[in-house]
Amino acid sequence: MSADRKPRAFRLDEAEAAKSPDAPIIELxxxxxxxxxxxxxxxxxxxxxxxxxxxxxxxxxxxLFSWGGLFWSAVGGLASLAIGLWLTKxxxxxxxxxxxxGVIGVVLAALAVIALLVMAGREFxxxxxxxxxxxxxxxxxxxxxxxxTVKARKLIKELVALYSTRPESALARAHLAELSxxxxxGRDLIDIAERTLIEPLDREAQREIAQAAKRVSVVTTxxxxxxxxxxxxxxxxxxxxxxxxxxxxxxxxxxxxxxxxRSVGAHLTITGGMAAGDSLLQQVVGHGLAAKVxxxxxxxxxxxxxxxxxxxxxxxxxxxxxxATTRAPGVRDVAPFLFSMDKKV
Numbered sequence: 001m002s003a004d005r006k007p008r009a010f011r012l013d014e015a016e017a018a019k020s021p022d023a024p025i026i027e028l029x030x031x032x033x034x035x036x037x038x039x040x041x042x043x044x045x046x047x048x049x050x051x052x053x054x055x056x057x058x059x060x061x062x063x064l065f066s067w068g069g070l071f072w073s074a075v076g077g078l079a080s081l082a083i084g085l086w087l088t089k090x091x092x093x094x095x096x097x098x099x100x101x102g103v104i105g106v107v108l109a110a111l112a113v114i115a116l117l118v119m120a121g122r123e124f125x126x127x128x129x130x131x132x133x134x135x136x137x138x139x140x141x142x143x144x145x146x147x148x149t150v151k152a153r154k155l156i157k158e159l160v161a162l163y164s165t166r167p168e169s170a171l172a173r174a175h176l177a178e179l180s181x182x183x184x185x186g187r188d189l190i191d192i193a194e195r196t197l198i199e200p201l202d203r204e205a206q207r208e209i210a211q212a213a214k215r216v217s218v219v220t221t222x223x224x225x226x227x228x229x230x231x232x233x234x235x236x237x238x239x240x241x242x243x244x245x246x247x248x249x250x251x252x253x254x255x256x257x258x259x260x261x262r263s264v265g266a267h268l269t270i271t272g273g274m275a276a277g278d279s280l281l282q283q284v285v286g287h288g289l290a291a292k293v294x295x296x297x298x299x300x301x302x303x304x305x306x307x308x309x310x311x312x313x314x315x316x317x318x319x320x321x322x323x324a325t326t327r328a329p330g331v332r333d334v335a336p337f338l339f340s341m342d343k344k345v
Contacts, residue, residue, distance in 0.1 A: 047328055048141060050270040051316045055134040058263025059317065119253070126256040133162070133250055134263075136320040144190045144324060152186035156193055159320060162249045163197065172196045194321045202315070202326075205247050206334050209311030212240045213335040217304030221297055233303050240307065241314045248318040260317070267313040301338055308335045 087109055095102030136158060143151040160177055163169045176193055183189045216236050220229040238257070245252050245260055252260050308331050316328060332339065 047271070047316070048322050050267060051322065052138055052141065053270060054263045054267035054313075054317055055137065057266040058259050058261070059130050059134040060138075061259070061262075122251075123253040123255050126251045126253045127259065130245065130250040130252055130256050130260060130318075133248060133318065133320045136162075137322060140190055140320070141322045144187050144322070147185065147187045149184055149186035149189070152189045153180050156180045156189060159193060159197065162320065169197060169200075172200070190321065191325050194325050198319065198321050199326070201247050202319075202329075205244050205311075205315050206329060208240060208243050208247070209308055209315070209334050210337075212236050212311060213304040213308045214337065216307045217300040217338065219300075220303045221300030229299070229303065233307065236307055237310045240311050244311060244314040245318045248320060250318055260314070263317045264310060264313045267317055268309065271313070304335060304338050305331060308338070
């Protein structure tokens with residue numbers, strides 16, 4: 001290099017570069033491994049991945065365009081036609097007997113149609129609301145992984161609107177709305193929303209799970225018939241899933257509950273192997289020890305365990321924000337009395 005040659009200037013500021021067009025500019029290029037690192041972070045948690053897969057299979061899934069959805073839609077259409085024809089014939093017969101009977105029949109039929117439309121509307125909005133909660137869960141996970149502040153603020157507004165009718169969350173919602181304008185880090189904003197607005201709902205959901213598990217374990221221990229065990233466990237599982245959905249903002253009707261049950265079943269299937277490392281394996285072993293002494297007590301413990309697992313899966317699926325600031329609760333966290341029952345035996 002010659003001694004009189006000036007070193008090349010490198011400028012990062014566009015305003016300064018405009019003053020000196022001949023000076024080369026170093027462009028900031030994204031790290032080629034950053035996207036892969038973010039993707040690895042997103043898929044690092046198998047529990048969160050299982051939740052999202054279960055939500056997409058059940059709550060978020062649009063079954064209308066599947067073969068199963070087509071079948072049930074066709075069956076529903078045929079049933080509606082059959083009921084319509086039967087109702088028309090019934091009204092005609094009533095008019096043939098008496099004008100008064102015919103008018104009463106028409107009025108009752110109109111009331112039935114109105115009630116059916118209202119229930120259908122409630123089903124539609126219930127499914128849409130539950131689907132939106134599942135979509136919020138997935139969007140929050142993506143925004144937190146990418147540390148996207150703009151997306152996080154938008155999602156926080158939707159989360160606050162979701163619980164706008166709950167007076168007990170008014171203080172948390174106001175605090176969160178105020179902080180969303182001051183905090184510039186998207187991940188921190190989502191973590192604060194989870195701690196202030198979602199964790200109180202987590203505690204309420206865990207209380208519901210513990211109470212249901214206790215009822216199931218006690219009733220199935222003293223129930224004289226196996227059919228009573230089956231019916232009671234099924235009824236408690238249905239009630240528990242609906243109650244947890246309501247705690248987190250969902251309002252499932254009949255069809256909405258079926259989609260929710262499908263998500264819960266998918267989550268139980270996916271996380272079945274993961275639970276072996278949790279307290280589930282210990283509890284099954286405990287059940288075997290208890291069963292040697294008391295078969296009925298062992299059945300009660302195992303039924304309580306299964307109810308707890310259903311509740312935890314419903315909690316994971318219905319939660320609008322993924323677990324980040326705290327770990328997902330396990331069986332021992334929610335229902336420790338199931339373990340103490342084994343020790344007493």
